[in-house]
Every structure is written in C-alpha cells, then in structure tokens.
Amino acid sequence: MLWTQSRIRLPAHPAGFHLVTDAICSGTESLKDCKIGVLHLFIQHTSASLAINENADPDVREDLQRHFDVLAPQNQSYYAHTLEGPDDMPAHIKAVLIGSSLSVPVSDGRLALGTWQGIYLCEHRDRGGERFVIATLQGVSA
Amino acid sequence: MLWTQSRIRLPAHPAGFHLVTDAICSGTESLKDCKIGVLHLFIQHTSASLAINENADPDVREDLQRHFDVLAPQNQSYYAHTLEGPDDMPAHIKAVLIGSSLSVPVSDGRLALGTWQGIYLCEHRDRGGERFVIATLQGVSA
Amino acid sequence: MLWTQSRIRLPAHPAGFHLVTDAICSGTESLKDCKIGVLHLFIQHTSASLAINENADPDVREDLQRHFDVLAPQNQSYYAHTLEGPDDMPAHIKAVLIGSSLSVPVSDGRLALGTWQGIYLCEHRDRGGERFVIATLQGVSA
Numbered sequence: 001m002l003w004t005q006s007r008i009r010l011p012a013h014p015a016g017f018h019l020v021t022d023a024i025c026s027g028t029e030s031l032k033d034c035k036i037g038v039l040h041l042f043i044q045h046t047s048a049s050l051a052i053n054e055n056a057d058p059d060v061r062e063d064l065q066r067h068f069d070v071l072a073p074q075n076q077s078y079y080a081h082t083l084e085g086p087d088d089m090p091a092h093i094k095a096v097l098i099g100s101s102l103s104v105p106v107s108d109g110r111l112a113l114g115t116w117q118g119i120y121l122c123e124h125r126d127r128g129g130e131r132f133v134i135a136t137l138q139g140v141s142a
Numbered sequence: 143m144l145w146t147q148s149r150i151r152l153p154a155h156p157a158g159f160h161l162v163t164d165a166i167c168s169g170t171e172s173l174k175d176c177k178i179g180v181l182h183l184f185i186q187h188t189s190a191s192l193a194i195n196e197n198a199d200p201d202v203r204e205d206l207q208r209h210f211d212v213l214a215p216q217n218q219s220y221y222a223h224t225l226e227g228p229d230d231m232p233a234h235i236k237a238v239l240i241g242s243s244l245s246v247p248v249s250d251g252r253l254a255l256g257t258w259q260g261i262y263l264c265e266h267r268d269r270g271g272e273r274f275v276i277a278t279l280q281g282v283s284a
Numbered sequence: 285m286l287w288t289q290s291r292i293r294l295p296a297h298p299a300g301f302h303l304v305t306d307a308i309c310s311g312t313e314s315l316k317d318c319k320i321g322v323l324h325l326f327i328q329h330t331s332a333s334l335a336i337n338e339n340a341d342p343d344v345r346e347d348l349q350r351h352f353d354v355l356a357p358q359n360q361s362y363y364a365h366t367l368e369g370p371d372d373m374p375a376h377i378k379a380v381l382i383g384s385s386l387s388v389p390v391s392d393g394r395l396a397l398g399t400w401q402g403i404y405l406c407e408h409r410d411r412g413g414e415r416f417v418i419a420t421l422q423g424v425s426a
Contacts (some may be wrong), residue, residue, distance in 0.1 A: 001145065003281065036289045037286050044254070044257075044259065045258075045259075046258050064376065064380060065223075066362045067362075067377050081199055081205050092205070096195050096240060096262075097240070099241060101194075103326070117330055134397065185390065187396070188337045218351070220350045220351075231347050234348065238335045242336045243388070276391075278321075279370055
C-alpha cells in the first residue's frame with residue numbers, strides 16, 4: 001500500500017484557465033511507483049478551482065474564460081459581498097460551479113488521462129497570487 | 143490502514159447555502175486518528191448538494207443562493223418535470239451543476255481545508271427536510 | 285484490502301443525459317466483494333461528463349439537456365474554438381461545469397446511492413461515439 005501527501009505550490013497566474021498537468025505530476029510524491037491508484041487534488045482557496053479539459057488548442061481555455069464571465073458576471077445588483085472587489089463574488093460562484101477538488105485514476109505510474117485531457121488551474125481572481133494544492137496519492141505499488 | 147463509514151443526518155435547512163463543517167467533522171468516525179487520508183462525502187439526494195467555499199462572510203452564501211436562482215430559474219417554458227412543484231426541476235439542475243460528492247484531504251487528524259474554506263450543505267428545495275450524508279474516511283492512522 | 289481497476293466501454297449515445305448505473309456496476313470488478321469502499325469513476329473525454337441525479341422520471345433528463353443548452357449555447361460570437369463544429373465548444377463548457385469524475389461510496393457490496401439516485405453519462409456531442417470510463421474500486425473486503 002502506498003499513501004503520500006504533498007503540498008504543491010503553483011505560482012501566480014492571471015485570471016483564466018491554465019494547464020498545470022506537468023507541475024501536478026512532478027509535485028506528486030511517488031507517482032511513478034503507483035501501479036493502481038487514485039490521485040486526489042484539492043485547492044485550498046475559495047476563488048480558484050481545478051478542472052480537467054482539452055490540453056491542445058489554447059482557444060478552448062480562452063473561450064472557457066469568456067463564457068464563465070458570462071455565467072458569473074461582475075457587478076450584479078443583488079451581490080451584497082462587494083468589499084473585496086468586483087471580481088471576488090464571481091470568483092466564489094465559479095469556484096462552486098467548477099469545484100475545489102479533483103480525482104484522477106493512476107495506472108502503471110502515470111495519470112490515466114484521456115489523450116486530449118489535461119489538468120487546469122482555474123484562476124478566478126484578477127490578482128490571485130500563488131495557489132496551493134494538496135495532492136494525496138493512494139494506491140498499490142508495483 | 144483506516145477505513146470507516148458513517149451516515150450523518152443533517153436536520154432540515156431552508157433553501158440556500160449552509161455551513162456544516164462542524165457537523166461533518168463531529169459525525170465522521172475516527173477522523174482524529176487519521177494521519178494522512180481522504181474524507182469522501184456523498185449526499186444521498188437529487189435536489190441538494192455539497193460544496194466548499196468561504197466560511198466567513200455570510201453575504202457570500204446569500205449571493206450564491208441568489209445567483210444560482212438566476213442560473214437555474216423556476217417556471218421555464220421547456221420544463222416538462224413540473225409535478226413536484228416549481229422548485230423541483232431547478233433543484234435537480236443545481237445538484238448536477240454543484241455535485242453530490244466531495245472529497246477533502248486529511249492531515250494529522252484534521253481536514254486540510256484552507257483558512258477561508260468551509261463545507262456547505264446546498265439545499266435546493268423550499269422544504270427539503272432532513273438530508274443524509276455518507277462519510278467514508280480512508281487513510282493511515284498515526 | 286481491495287484495489288481493482290476496470291476500463292468500461294459505454295456504447296455511443298445521442299446528445300443528452302443517460303442512465304448508466306447498471307453498466308457501471310456490472311463493469312466494476314469485485315464490487316460485490318467490497319464491504320466498505322469508494323468507487324471512483326473517470327471519463328477519459330473532454331466533451332462528456334459523469335453526474336448523479338434522478339433515476340425515475342425521464343423528463344428530468346430531458347429538462348437537464350434543454351437547460352444545459354441554455355447555459356452553454358452554440359454559436360456565441362466570442363467562441364474562437366469553432367473548427368470542430370458548433371456543438372464542440374458548448375460540450376467543453378458543459379464538461380467543465382459537470383465534471384469528468386465521480387466518487388460513490390460502497391457498502392456491503394453495493395453502491396450506497398440514495399433511493400432516487402442513478403449515474404448519468406452526460407453526452408455533450410451530437411455524435412460522440414463510444415466513451416470509456418476508468419472505474420477504480422478501493423475498499424475492504426467482506
């Protein structure tokens with residue numbers, strides 16, 4: 001049995017959807033030793049999220065950003081939580097829509113992602129700063 | 143190795159987003175004995191959800207409620223599932239958007255939440271009644 | 285301790301929300317031997333999702349499809365990713381909103397679903413073809 005837990009620091013990113021698969025894999029202790037397992041990722045923030053989607057065309061990530069700005073727009077008349085800036089309440093809404101955690105199966109020392117899948121850091125603040133992800137790996141070793 | 147499974151009863155809440163971190167922690171068997179692990183939470187209902195977001199300003203939770211009512215409004219002309227009341231189909235939509243399950247890393251006997259994170263019961267019905275959450279804890283003990 | 289990993293093939297479905305609980309359960313190796321556990325499901329595609337919702341009235345699934353077409357409409361002027369057809373970018377948005385993975389508790393050899401819950405394959409493309417789900421079961425055996 002294999003259990004490891006790592007705290008991965010992601011440097012500051014601008015608002016938007018960013019591919020972080022490599023940073024996650026290299027920051028996860030013992031990933032290559034895991035024969036069958038699940039990698040659990042958890043972002044310790046309320047205005048950023050983790051998601052999985054297309055790893056190729058960067059237009060997908062920009063379209064996602066534009067569309068989530070439509071789904072959770074700034075400056076709605078019914079927002080009461082406005083003191084932290086116009087991008088803050090939309091950021092909380094996007095985080096609830098997309099989610100704080102993600103689990104990915106592990107097979108033979110690698111994430112069992114589909115061909116076109118990558119892991120996204122979804123940064124919902126204009127100046128979110130660095131973000132921390134807890135990566136918990138559980139499984140059986142080779 | 144540590145494996146426990148608890149069924150946690152949450153009393154009836156009004157429609158909206160409610161902090162239930164304490165009820166979840168106190169209802170999870172052996173949480174304090176877990177050195178490294180993952181707590182999996184699953185709500186056994188189709189019109190309520192679990193989410194993680196801001197644990198401080200209650201305005202965030204009220205803004206979330208108002209905005210999810212915009213994202214999944216009542217009485218849309220194309221709703222066919224209307225027999226259980228005007229709040230029922232929006233409740234199903236919100237449950238699919240937010241999700242029925244949640245996983246949180248555990249470190250040294252505590253949930254490894256960020257400073258501002260709490261666990262929400264998202265009640266999408268006007269009179270949802272009590273709700274049940276299956277809490278499955280897996281990990282290694284100290 | 286019990287760890288199994290299966291690759292489940294779901295045949296092509298039309299765009300929409302489809303109940304696949306039986307296919308998932310019969311495709312998961314050793315499910316009936318698991319006393320306490322968690323089943324992790326992961327769809328290896330970027331334009332389909334997994335969700336949990338109402339297993340009875342099929343109107344719920346059709347209303348969900350109609351409403352997600354409103355939440356992520358085709359042919360928005362700001363979409364740049366258009367080469368793969370008008371249903372492709374909405375499919376990526378829906379996949380991020382609903383999610384690629386799902387975890388369900390297991391008790392006494394069965395999924396611990398609520399009475400009205402079933403597992404959905406959410407097919408977001410008009411012609412998505414067959415889809416593959418990695419089912420990783422972890423737990424303790426009876």
